[in-house]
Amino acid sequence: MAIRIFVTGGTFDKEYNELTGALAFKDTHLPEMLRLGRCRIEVSVRTLMMIDSLDMTDAHRAMIVEQCREAAEPRLLVTHGTDTMVETAAALAKALPPSAGKTIVLTGAMIPYAFGSSDGLFNLGSALSFAQVLPPGVYLAMNGRCFEWDRVRKNKETGVFEAM
């Protein structure tokens, strides 16, 4: 079973720039994470953008929607910053209803993978698994759980995704 992974940035891929002392994006860590997880699913990774999800515009979302629509694979994973993950999920759900035949799972991380104690590897294993078995639809995989796109919100006080 082949899964297409679209990378958009987010905390997942943030790094520490030692010359400026600030957080920044370079290349995605997805291939390294898949190697570490000894993942043997057939995946193809494509980086669409490398941005903080607070900087994501309608144009960015339109591009993500377009890429998901055009992907040959019926099962898709989108890595995304957690702050606006729900908004992007909604944009995807509106453009690609279940009848479109695509299972799209969005995931992210609260701590950058490049830091020692990230939740990213756990979330990646979780999201890839949900993406393999769930019926067409748009989902968020965070905190070991899977939510339908219109039944979830991020609690900004706790950083936890909650059903609603």
Added chain:
Amino acid sequence: MAIRIFVTGGTFDKEYNELTGALAFKDTHLPEMLRLGRCRIEVSVRTLMMIDSLDMTDAHRAMIVEQCREAAEPRLLVTHGTDTMVETAAALAKALPPSAGKTIVLTGAMIPYAFGSSDGLFNLGSALSFAQVLPPGVYLAMNGRCFEWDRVRKNKETGVFEAM
């Protein structure tokens, strides 16, 4: 959704004993891993044994089967050494056919979690996700994939679990 996790040891929980210079078991790392993954599934963790799966006897397997049978939760995760994971899965499948109503997922790791570069966190995220959505049956979750208990073998040359 509540999931019961049974810990049996395996590479997952091996540690380096700095006084003897050998690998050894102490306590399970499962709670720490669930914390790191910011897991919010309702889980209860119970350590059944702490052994290398090459040392697992029929008596050990009978105990695992009994614990799975008696667990109130219909969804179960068993951490297990990779070398004999398939044998334990077969023992579980014989005692608990799908009609028993239990979804049981076995998982493990190729590298101890206590070492920096483990696949354990990825596998844990993956196994917990499969355990939430798959129908009753016995499964192995490794390498990002999920196998039915009688359709998988570990390739001893590559360390990879393969469909058969």
Added chain:
Amino acid sequence: MAIRIFVTGGTFDKEYNELTGALAFKDTHLPEMLRLGRCRIEVSVRTLMMIDSLDMTDAHRAMIVEQCREAAEPRLLVTHGTDTMVETAAALAKALPPSAGKTIVLTGAMIPYAFGSSDGLFNLGSALSFAQVLPPGVYLAMNGRCFEWDRVRKNKETGVFEAM
């Protein structure tokens, strides 16, 4: 041999705040780092401030000087951000010439210790060692080397401390 360690913050102790997505200071990691290094030198750690060294004022430096002057131990370590480490070293050297009988070593890190790939542990081992054997004076320990306070500059392009 007893060594006093004064903590002032800097990259050494920066953490990732998962609720805000920004870098921030909480508690120092020095005790954890000393434990990891199995350090058996008699040290006492005191946190003077927790700031980015770009935010360090003359008042902050006066406080560091005063604390070093008053410390009973003749051998001192100061953890410090790298951007203005040289300025603080100069302030210390002016107030505490070799005749004051104090060996003061400043060190820091280019990558936060809380991130997986920090140089902090290496620098701490290095700085503590120089502090034990060098004669009274003010020194910077970075990149495995030790510099007298007035013979060093940080190359902002490369992030490397160089003799001059």
Added chain:
Amino acid sequence: MAIRIFVTGGTFDKEYNELTGALAFKDTHLPEMLRLGRCRIEVSVRTLMMIDSLDMTDAHRAMIVEQCREAAEPRLLVTHGTDTMVETAAALAKALPPSAGKTIVLTGAMIPYAFGSSDGLFNLGSALSFAQVLPPGVYLAMNGRCFEWDRVRKNKETGVFEAM
């Protein structure tokens, strides 16, 4: 200042072989550790052997002594298993008294560097620093301290090196 580093194996360089489930040696991690520490000392690393120090014979020690004698650099670091580090130090001290003009520092680790929580990086920073400033002689650098070769023993109960 140039330092020659001789690698002999020991816990420092032990790895987990995921196919056999046992500890084993492959290549040394020294170059990676020096990179991580942003070390800018001029060093040249040579692997003499890759063995557990409990397996070290008189022939191995004779080879280490010979290599140290022939090295052009007057400052040398030897990475070594902790169990027999004191014996090798004694062999070096007998063959290369202070009049030979060599400063030789032995160091090692209680936890393999490849595991997340190693003391190796701390010890490497410490040993390289002592090697730069101590007068000719043979020393052990462990636990943040430096011992003359004939004034130290490893406490097998605690794993700590103690003065005697």
